[in-house]
Amino acid sequence: MERILLLTPNSSDFMKKTKFCNIILKQFPDGENYVRIPVEFAGRDVTLIHRCYPEQDRSLMQLLLILTTLKEGGASRVRAVVPYLPYARQDKLFLKGEALSSKIVCELIGKSGCDELITFDCHFLKKEGEFTYGGLKIRNISLSQQIISYFKKKLHSPKIISPDEGASYFLAKEKDRGVMKKKRGEYSEGKSIYRKPEIEVGFEVKGRDVVIVDDMVSTGSTMLKAVEACRKLGAKSISCGASHGLFLNNSLKRLKKAGAKEVIVSDSIKSPASKISLLNSLTELL
Numbered sequence: 001m002e003r004i005l006l007l008t009p010n011s012s013d014f015m016k017k018t019k020f021c022n023i024i025l026k027q028f029p030d031g032e033n034y035v036r037i038p039v040e041f042a043g044r045d046v047t048l049i050h051r052c053y054p055e056q057d058r059s060l061m062q063l064l065l066i067l068t069t070l071k072e073g074g075a076s077r078v079r080a081v082v083p084y085l086p087y088a089r090q091d092k093l094f095l096k097g098e099a100l101s102s103k104i105v106c107e108l109i110g111k112s113g114c115d116e117l118i119t120f121d122c123h124f125l126k127k128e129g130e131f132t133y134g135g136l137k138i139r140n141i142s143l144s145q146q147i148i149s150y151f152k153k154k155l156h157s158p159k160i161i162s163p164d165e166g167a168s169y170f171l172a173k174e175k176d177r178g179v180m181k182k183k184r185g186e187y188s189e190g191k192s193i194y195r196k197p198e199i200e201v202g203f204e205v206k207g208r209d210v211v212i213v214d215d216m217v218s219t220g221s222t223m224l225k226a227v228e229a230c231r232k233l234g235a236k237s238i239s240c241g242a243s244h245g246l247f248l249n250n251s252l253k254r255l256k257k258a259g260a261k262e263v264i265v266s267d268s269i270k271s272p273a274s275k276i277s278l279l280n281s282l283t284e285l286l
Helices: 009-014 054-071 101-109 142-154 165-171 219-232 249-260 279-285
Strands: 003-007 024-027 031-038 045-051 077-081 116-120 129-133 136-141 159-160 177-179 181-189 192-200 209-217 237-245 262-266 273-278
Touching: 003 009, 003 129, 024 045, 031 054, 045 054, 054 077, 054 101, 054 219, 101 116, 101 129, 101 136, 142 165, 142 209, 142 237, 159 262, 165 177, 165 209, 192 219, 192 249, 209 219, 209 249, 219 237, 219 249, 237 273
Parallel strands: 003 045, 045 077, 077 116, 116 136, 159 177, 159 209, 209 237, 237 262, 262 273
Antiparallel strands: 024 031, 129 136, 181 192
């Protein structure tokens, strides 16, 4: 079966040898999205690479329009590579009436014609491999070893730490590791409800170079708590690594101010801390 690779403008940097974007994305004056695929794809296996962050609402709508156009236009099989999957963090229901956004988004992607979604360190999957969630087949690729290897080249025998049980799969191949326990206490401001993390450390870090790894840094609250805990317990140095760096609320600067020697993430979301390239993973994949 003949194959074709399609790129959207916001993902073209992933394939550096490809000098074109073969999907046209525009916005009408009212903000609605226009999509056109000006290449022949009927009867072909299609792999689509498309970033869905930032501007996740717009980008997700673009993704659904592209997938539906491909499927209805006769594509044989459609794989979508979405490096960071938005709305993946709401994978549990805490309060009555909440929307389970992770499942809803996956259902929409699947029903729009995606045969397989390929993503990196998806928040609700907690490990690498192939899964079915919301009726959607998902291949979850972990960047954990690339992140850890980056720091091992710089530090002598660092202790690798996860700030909570959810990201403990990052440490699967590490002998000298530690998993912090995170508790979330709820508090409210006006009509808004927030979940504030508290960290418990049950292992020794005094005098050690430590590396804290997680799937993402969003507001940075969990990573900040972990950095502060390691600093108070006498860590020699503290470094932080994550697959995805949203860095909301100026959290990159706040992490460094709190004592993080270095903070790195992948280029799934472009930022000054993007030190891990997805290019090798995508080249092997495609």
